[in-house]
Every structure is written in C-alpha cells, then in structure tokens.
Amino acid sequence: MSDEDRRPGEPPAEGLTVGRTAGLVGVSVKTLHHWDAIGLVRPGGRTRAGYRVYGDDDVARLHRVLVYREIGLPLAAIGRLLDDPEVDAREHLRRQRGQLAGRISRLERMVGAVDRMLLESKPGIRLTPEEQVEIFGADWEPARTEEAEERWGGTAQWAQYAERAAAMDREDWEGVAAAVEALSADLAAAYRAGVAPGSGAADALAERHRAQISTYFDCTYAMQVCIGRTFVTDPGYVAHYDAVAPGLGGWLYEVIAANAGAHGVDPESAAWE
Known part of the structure; x- marks a missing residue:
C-alpha cells in the first residue's frame, strides 16, 4: 500500500508496502508473496488498518536472502541458516566465498578456452595480441589488422590473405617478421648508399618487396604501385619509414614505380587490379 492508498486520516505506515519493498530489493511482488508463504521473509509490521508492511529488520533479512540465493543456496537451506542461532553466518559466508572464488577461477579458464577457440576459428592471424607484439615488435598495434579488415574486408585480396594467414602458425609468422626486418635493413642500406x-640493385629490392606482399595475397605490379603511393601520402607509413631512414618511404616508392614501369605498368595511372 502506498501513502496515496491510505484511508482518510490514517497515518503513514511505519514500513514499506510489498510493492515498494519489491522495487527496493529488486525482486518481484510475486517473489515476496512466495517467500512470505513459506516463512522465509514475512512482513513484520502492520498499519492501523491492518495492512502488512516490511520494517527495517525485514528488509535487512531480504538482503541476506538475496546474497545467499546469489551464491547458489536453495531457499530451504537459506531459511535454516537465517533461523538457526547455532549457525555462524560469517564462517558460512567465508566458506561460500572460497567456493565462489574457485568457481570464478574455473569460469575464467573456460572463457580463456573459448577465446582461443574463437581465435582459431576466425580467418586471419591466429595469434593473440600479445604474441603479435612479441613477434612483430613493441611498435606493432594488433588493431591494425581489424582496421585493415574494415577497409579491405570485402575484397578478393582480403579473402586470400585470410585464408593464407589462417594456415600459418607462430613459426611461420616469426619467419615473416624476420624477412620484413631483413628487407627493411637492406632497403635502408641501399638508400643510404645512393x-x-x-638500377638492377633497386629492381631486385622492388621484387623482394612485391614477393613479401605476395605472402598475403597475389600482388601485381599495379597493386604494388598503389601500395607504394601510401609511403608518401599516409602519415603512418611516412613516419614508419622515416624512423628507419628519413626519406626512405619516398625513395622506395620511386624504386617500385621504376620497376613497375619496366614491366609495362604506368605508375601515374596504375590502379588496384
């Protein structure tokens, strides 16, 4: 009964109605009626008109019931626990806490197993983010793969990459990382050497670069030119190559463009095909 439901001249109830109590503790009115019927928690107060209301002690008991129910105790056991003066409630809660901690640990292991299953079933790199950083270096950002998928996910090249990457294990990726590092060092050395x-040496490096991209998908000369353009237009790539040797990205694009031109591709009009 709410204050608005009181009879004319009746003082406010010294307690809470079933509806208000249900809203306070987060259960349904039907649940409270059931707990009342089985003697688990009974409203101990009454208004002058005879309406039953929940007092502070009743609400406190309800909260204890909710705690015990949350940790998996049946209602009958909860009632005995609350009503038996010989039961040490704190000791019982400590035991329940230990059991919950063990359950949480098991659930965390299950979550980890499910995560590994999801990783293994998803096309693409079958490495955890931590393994990717370990293999590709501290400046590697695992989010790059997701960004690439958002940008290229609908292309045939991405489908080819996903299929190939899914077949590669950690040892394969370690080999890829070593090849990338070796090519980066050789490109920087050639750039510094002028x-x-x-030239023949530059064309050989361009072919190594295209072969490296072809680890992921079949890269044509035109595609390589399109990728090379980003080395001078994309701030991320510019910064990456400048960190190896200032101006390296622009020189590499010129190397790629010259080699593509030698194979009949016009670098100015090259398109992704």
Missing part, C-alpha cells in the same frame, strides 16, 4: 631507382 642506389638509383631503376
């Missing part, structure tokens, strides 16, 4: 784009 190797001219279009």
Whole structure:
C-alpha cells in the first residue's frame, strides 16, 4: 500500500508496502508473496488498518536472502541458516566465498578456452595480441589488422590473405617478421648508399618487396604501385619509414614505380587490379 492508498486520516505506515519493498530489493511482488508463504521473509509490521508492511529488520533479512540465493543456496537451506542461532553466518559466508572464488577461477579458464577457440576459428592471424607484439615488435598495434579488415574486408585480396594467414602458425609468422626486418635493413642500406631507382640493385629490392606482399595475397605490379603511393601520402607509413631512414618511404616508392614501369605498368595511372 502506498501513502496515496491510505484511508482518510490514517497515518503513514511505519514500513514499506510489498510493492515498494519489491522495487527496493529488486525482486518481484510475486517473489515476496512466495517467500512470505513459506516463512522465509514475512512482513513484520502492520498499519492501523491492518495492512502488512516490511520494517527495517525485514528488509535487512531480504538482503541476506538475496546474497545467499546469489551464491547458489536453495531457499530451504537459506531459511535454516537465517533461523538457526547455532549457525555462524560469517564462517558460512567465508566458506561460500572460497567456493565462489574457485568457481570464478574455473569460469575464467573456460572463457580463456573459448577465446582461443574463437581465435582459431576466425580467418586471419591466429595469434593473440600479445604474441603479435612479441613477434612483430613493441611498435606493432594488433588493431591494425581489424582496421585493415574494415577497409579491405570485402575484397578478393582480403579473402586470400585470410585464408593464407589462417594456415600459418607462430613459426611461420616469426619467419615473416624476420624477412620484413631483413628487407627493411637492406632497403635502408641501399638508400643510404645512393642506389638509383631503376638500377638492377633497386629492381631486385622492388621484387623482394612485391614477393613479401605476395605472402598475403597475389600482388601485381599495379597493386604494388598503389601500395607504394601510401609511403608518401599516409602519415603512418611516412613516419614508419622515416624512423628507419628519413626519406626512405619516398625513395622506395620511386624504386617500385621504376620497376613497375619496366614491366609495362604506368605508375601515374596504375590502379588496384
């Protein structure tokens, strides 16, 4: 009964109605009626008109019931626990806490197993983010793969990459990382040595670069040119190559463009095909 439901001249109830109590503790009115019927928690107060209401002690008992129910005790056991003066409630809660901690540990292991299953069933790199950083270096950002999927996920090249990456294990990726590092070092050395784009040495490096991309998908000369353009337009790539050797990205694009031109591709009009 709410204050608005009181009879004219009746003082406010010294307690809470069933509806208000249900809203306070987060259960249904039907649940409270059931607990009342089985003697688990009974409203101990009454208004002058005879309406039963829940007092502070009743609400406190309800909260204890909710705690015990949350940790899996049946209602009958909860009633005995609350009503038996010989029961040490704190000791019982400590035991329940230990059991809950064990359950949480088991659930965490199950979550980890499910995560591994999801990782293994998803096309693409079958490495955890931690393994990716360990293999590709501290500056590697695992989110790059997700960003790439958002951008290229609908293309044939991405489908090819996903299929190939899913078949690679940690040892394969370690080999890829080593090849990337070796090519980066050789590109920087050639750039510092003044190797001219279009020369035999530069063309060999361009072919190594295209072969490296082809680890993931079949990369044509035109595709390589499109990728090379990002080395001078994308701030992330510019910063990456500048960190190896200032200006390396621009020189690498010229090397790629010259080699593509030698194979009949116009770098100015090259398109993703």
